Amino acid sequence: MNKFLIAPSIIASDFTHLADEIAACESAGADWLHMDIMDGHFVPTITIGPLFVEACKRATKLPLDVHLMISNPDQYLEAFAKAGANTLTVHVETCPNLLQTIEKIKSLGCKAGITLNPLTPASALDVALPLVDLVLVMSVTPGYSGQSFMPEMIGKVEEIRNKLNALRSQAWLEVDGGIIAETLPLMYKAGANVFVAGNAAFKHPQGVGAGIKLLRECVAD
Ligand code: DX5
Numbered sequence: 001m002n003k004f005l006i007a008p009s010i011i012a013s014d015f016t017h018l019a020d021e022i023a024a025c026e027s028a029g030a031d032w033l034h035m036d037i038m039d040g041h042f043v044p045t046i047t048i049g050p051l052f053v054e055a056c057k058r059a060t061k062l063p064l065d066v067h068l069m070i071s072n073p074d075q076y077l078e079a080f081a082k083a084g085a086n087t088l089t090v091h092v093e094t095c096p097n098l099l100q101t102i103e104k105i106k107s108l109g110c111k112a113g114i115t116l117n118p119l120t121p122a123s124a125l126d127v128a129l130p131l132v133d134l135v136l137v138m139s140v141t142p143g144y145s146g147q148s149f150m151p152e153m154i155g156k157v158e159e160i161r162n163k164l165n166a167l168r169s170q171a172w173l174e175v176d177g178g179i180i181a182e183t184l185p186l187m188y189k190a191g192a193n194v195f196v197a198g199n200a201a202f203k204h205p206q207g208v209g210a211g212i213k214l215l216r217e218c219v220a221d
């Protein structure tokens with residue numbers, strides 16, 4: 001059993017060889033596939049939607065970890081659940097009725113995740129924390145792969161880890177943005193146990209297998 005999970009972020013892959021990229025993630029021992037859904041509204045970029053998620057679902061048995069960076073996510077939960085999402089993670093900034101949104105995700109048969117932008121305080125999660133299966137801490141401002149890690153987010157992970165422990169919650173604590181072999185151990189020590197990797201996985205000069213291996217081995221025993 002690995003001591004933490006690795007979730008390669010598919011938007012950093014080569015879409016002209018999508019099935020091969022996914023197969024390489026599987027062979028390298030990736031745990032989940034992270035899917036960054038961006039709408040050009042909540043974040044400036046437009047990426048992928050349910051059709052793409054559904055295609056990935058047909059290409060892999062790995063759980064699909066779907067990160068919704070979209071306005072009005074409630075309107076699209078069902079489409080992403082039908083497309084094969086295992087986890088649906090929403091930004092608290094986009095959910096005026098967060099508790100209802102979490103219930104809706106669960107009623108669709110998915111694990112429910114919540115996330116927050118770097119400038120949003122951890123306290124924004126408090127009411128929802130006992131109900132969720134996953135908390136995602138953004139360690140970059142969402143919008144693009146390949147940005148630099150924000151070290152200020154280490155303290156936020158520690159704070160959320162303490163809150164989850166106080167609740168005796170088994171929820172995953174995931175981090176996303178600028179995770180490389182130098183930053184992963186810092187977030188692991190702070191209490192994170194799932195690591196999203198875009199560039200560090202797919203843009204490794206020796207390929208995605210080498211990228212994932214490096215991340216897997218970067219935490220000293
Ligand atoms: C950021 C996305 C990330 C991103 C990670 O907006 O949510 O998942 O693709 O890419 P890296 O690991 O390259 O920062």
Ligand code: ZN
Nearest residue numbers: 036067176196
């Ligand atoms: Zn993401």
